[in-house]
Amino acid sequence: MTSPEGDYTGGGSIISPTWILTAAHNMFDDAGLQLEPAHVKVHVGTRRSISQQARDVTEIHVHHRYNQTDAGDNNNYAYDIALLHLKESLTFSDKIRPVCLPCTKEVTDFLPVPAGKWQIQCKDQDRILTGFGGSEPREVSGYVSGWGVTERGRPSSDLNYGLISIKSRDQCQKDNLDHSQFCAKGDGVDSCAGGKITDEL
Missing domain, CATH: 2.40.10.10 (Trypsin-like serine proteases)
Structure with missing residues (x-):
């Protein structure tokens, strides 16, 4: 995932053609404010930092019990999970595939x-x-x-x-x-x- 400036912000896992699972702390800036969907872009499909497919994000869902202040101040990353909804579906291939989640x-x-x-x-x-x-x-x-x-x-x-x-x-x-x-x-x-x-x- 990258910011609008192209900076790397964190990794994630494909769980469906339109959903990415990531860490909640990736969705906050240095000031502790949650990023807007327009400020996040998802890249997939390569072992290099330049991707085969790039997608805009329309929704960011951070776990309701995640506490960014606790994570930053106390290094406590409980419930550090978030979901990103993509504007356009990914095209699966031999290099772009979803992971299987437990309890499915x-x-x-x-x-x-x-x-x-x-x-x-x-x-x-x-x-x-x-x-x-x-x-x-x-x-x-x-x-x-x-x-x-x-x-x-x-x-x-x-x-x-x-x-x-x-x-x-x-x-x-x-x-x-x-x-x-x-x-x-x-x-x-x-x-x-x-x-x-x-x-x-």
């Missing part, structure tokens, strides 16, 4: 969860994919990606990725996580600004 029929088709009510199926998907958000002693690995700052301290013009694993809450006590978060770490790997964790089902 598509994910249920891949995971061995019992038939029944959605609440039960969602709970089982959470257990399999994150070990109940890291509360169970299990390790689930996935990849984070983005164009953020590298170990050299400069933004990258190439898409980078790294392997991380969801850790138990006992291993992340100092991170002060709440129920809306889980802890994931890698060997010399980190991600922010909308960097998502994905895995192949």
Whole structure:
């Protein structure tokens, strides 16, 4: 995603032809004010910072419990999630595809969860994919990606990725996580600004 000036503002995930999932803190400027849709453009379809498709944004929906002041002052990113609605649908290809979200029929088709009510199926998907958000002693690995700052301290013009694993809450006590978060770490790997964790089902 970029600003009107072309500055990189953060990453996101395609979840449908017209919706992008990102971090809520990407949608605020340095003064803590939420960006207007006209000030955000979404780019997709390349490993370089120049995209194959660019789309204008018509709506920004930040989670109603996200607190930008808390995030900036206390480094507390609870409910750090937002949705962007695109003005024009994306054209899917071998390089432009949506991610599968937990608690959907598509994910249920891949995971061995019992038939029944959605609440039960969602709970089982959470257990399999994150070990109940890291509360169970299990390790689930996935990849984070983005164009953020590298170990050299400069933004990258190439898409980078790294392997991380969801850790138990006992291993992340100092991170002060709440129920809306889980802890994931890698060997010399980190991600922010909308960097998502994905895995192949």
